[in-house]
Amino acid sequence: MICFAKRGFEEFAENIREIERKWQKEWKEKKVFEADPRPDKPGFLFTIPYPYTSGPLHIGHGRTYAVGDVFARYFRMKGYNVLFPMAFHITGTPIEAISAKIRRNDPKTWELYKSYVSLYVEDPKEVERIVSKFVEPMEVAKFFSSVISRDFDALGCSIDWRRKFTTGDPEYNAFVSWQFLKLREKGYITQGTYPLLFCPAEGQAVGEDDIMGGDEIATEVQEFIGIKFRTKDGKVLLASTLRPETIFGVTNVWVHPEGSYVELSLKGERWIVSERAAEKLKLQGWEFEVVRKFKGRELVGLKVKAPNGSEVPVLPALFVDVNNATGIVYSVPAHAPFDYAALMDVKREPEKFGVPRELVETIEPIHIIDVPKYGEFPAKEAVEKRGIRSQEELSKLEEATKEIYKAEFYGGVLVVGPFAGTKISEVKEKVVSWLMKRKDAVPVYEVTAKRLPVRCRCGAEVLVAVLPDQWFLDFNAPGWKEKARKALNRMEIVPEIYRRLFEDTIEWLDKRPCARKRGIGTRLPFDPEWIIESLSDSTIYMAFYTVIHHIRRLKLSKEALKPEFWDYVFLGKGDPEQLSKNIG
Ligand SMILES: [Zn+2]
Known part of the structure; x- marks a missing residue:
């Protein structure tokens, strides 16, 4: 064009x-782009991840497929028998959400979709009629997959369209269902209680595609450790941290003086957390009553006992974020730049913070980690090096925090407490289980992303919920990582520098939720109220291109596409004559 x-x-x-x-x-x-196996030419399958089909193409699709088309044509000219297929991804909730809005007569969505359809259809009455059919999610997918095919033809892309499908087609469902039966057989799928990103307004777990800007902001569940600091009358201030090993260097607890806090009555304990944290803890499975509400200032001056036995005061700090985790943190000025800066502030001007001078003048940083190239107090060095003068210099303090975190994680050794002598990179799990065994800590989950707060497409803030009976792919299952490493070693990666990315991912991958209770997609064969989510159903679909046109040509019914059919087609298992009798 x-x-x-x-x-x-x-x-x-x-x-x-x-x-x-x-x-x-x-x-x-x-039919020059319809590729079938040929004995005289080497085969070459070229694929690009299938596009999500909730609207017309944008220029990015044009670019991606034009690049792909150049590759496909180049390899044809080099003498390869090139198969360049394409399909349409429709799994998950976005298309369903569009249909729901059309059904509700949401004016914005109607206008948007009328404008999309008008790109292809001139008659306004016809446009209206087509959009009114979008109350059915499959109609959205059908319309856009058909016009997108035409657009790619107009671009001259050399695609073999006989193999086109959507991830909502019954043949595809049968294929993915087989894949999940295999994964289950191999012990790679398990069920359990798990923290998940959650939309409180809809009462549903949310995935990347339900989140505004979800593909850009890298939203994840982050696990904090909530450490219990006990008051004389048995109440608990729950202070959260990502570095529980620093508990051995605690000098005080920080609260925001103007922040809103609550006292909670749980079974057997009274907790103090920020008001916002209470809402989050409720979603994370804690049962409690809110006893009272008060300002953080009220806690200042209180003496609390840390799990390591030291008695420390509660002090005010402006950097404390009541919207993050429990809204209470503990202070380790020797090894945390924010803590060091806040301590200097309050020591310099105790009156300004409403703190008696004698409460703070004796507080000094406590050295607990030996770090190469740093002295006793790495945080102090990082703060002074940057000329930071107060806890309000956020970006400089964040930079200093990153520096110290990295230096201590990769080179530090704990020198105090029961785990003295352990490397920082190996100590965290040990400290956590020590704290948990003594009932001095609980996990606290928080949403982390490049941009906060994270919002669901419905507008509500995304939080973390701990939900029972979740299905997940277990990348820590025995043998999986070993097999993945071997498979990666057999692959050629261009450019080679990206191999490291794959290697790192294999190492950190743990459990990943793989099914949800709504959306378009394939039902979990062993628990059909669950639907396999949109990344989990998109891992081996390239193989599906090799057979879908035959399945259609032979008019194989959904019932015929039993697991044994796929076993034969992809694994060569079973006897073809017996199989054709069995599946009819
Ligand atoms: Zn929502």
Whole structure:
């Protein structure tokens, strides 16, 4: 497609379009892009991740597929028998959400979809009629997959369309269902209680595609450790941390003086956390009553006992974020730049913070970690090096925190307490289980992302919920990592520098939720109220391109596509004659 703005070029442009149309017609008639196995040529399968089909193409699709098309054509010219197929991804909730809005007569969605359809259809009445059918999610997918195919043809992409499918097709469901039966057989799928991103307004777990800007902001569940600091009358201040090993260097607890806090009555304990934290803990499975609500200032001056036995005061700090985790943190000024800066602030001007001078003047950083190239107090060095003068210099303090975190994680050794002598990179799990055994800590989950707060497409803030009976893929199952490493070693990766990314991912991958209770997709064969989510059903679909056109040609029914069918097709297991009898 070539467009010229100036009138003088119009004739020239029309000539070019004429040539384009002529050859595209010829390609179509001669079926030149329909690739079938040939004994005389080496085969080459080229795929690009299938696009999500909730609207028309954008220029990014055009670019990606144009690049792919260049590759496909290049390899054809090199003598390869190239298969370049394409399909449409429709799994999950976005298309369903669109249909729900059309059904509710949401004016914005109606206008948007009328404008999309008008790109392809001129008659306004016809546009109206098509959009009104979008109350059915499959109609959205059907309409856009068909116009997208035409767009790619207009671009001249050399795609074999006989193999086109959507991830909502019954044949595809049968294929993915087989894949999950295999994964279950191998012990890679398990069920259990698990923290998940959650939309409180809809009462549902949410995935990347339910989150506003979900593909850009890298939203994840982060596990904090909530450490219990006990008051004399048995109440608990729950202070959260990502570095529980620093508990041995605690000098005080921080609260935000203007922040809103609550006292909770749980079975056997009274907890103090921020008001916002209470809402989050409720979703994380804690049962409690809110006893009272008060400002953080009220806690200042209180003495509390840390799990390591030291008695420390509660002090005010402005950097404390009541919206993050429990809204209470403990202070380790020797090894945490924020803590060091806040301690200096309050020691310099105790009156300004409403703190008696004698409460703070004796507080000094406590050295607990030996770090190469740093002295006793790495946080102090990092703060002074940057000329930081107060806890309000956020970006500099964040930079300093990153520096110290890295230096201590990779080079530090704990020198105090029961785990003295252990490397920081290996100590965290040990300290956590020590704290948990003594009932001095609980896990607290929080949402982390490049941009906060994270919002669901419905507008509500995304939180973490701990939900029972979740299904997940277990990448720590015995043998999986070993097999994955071996498979990776057999692969050629271009450019080679990206191999490291795959290797790292294999190492950190743990459990990953693989099914949800709504959306379009394939039902879990062993628990059909669950639907396999949109990344989990998109891992081996390239193999499906090799058979889907045959399945359609032979008019194989959904019932025929039993697990034994796929066992034979992809694994060569079983006897073909017996199989054809069994599946009819
Ligand atoms: Zn929502």
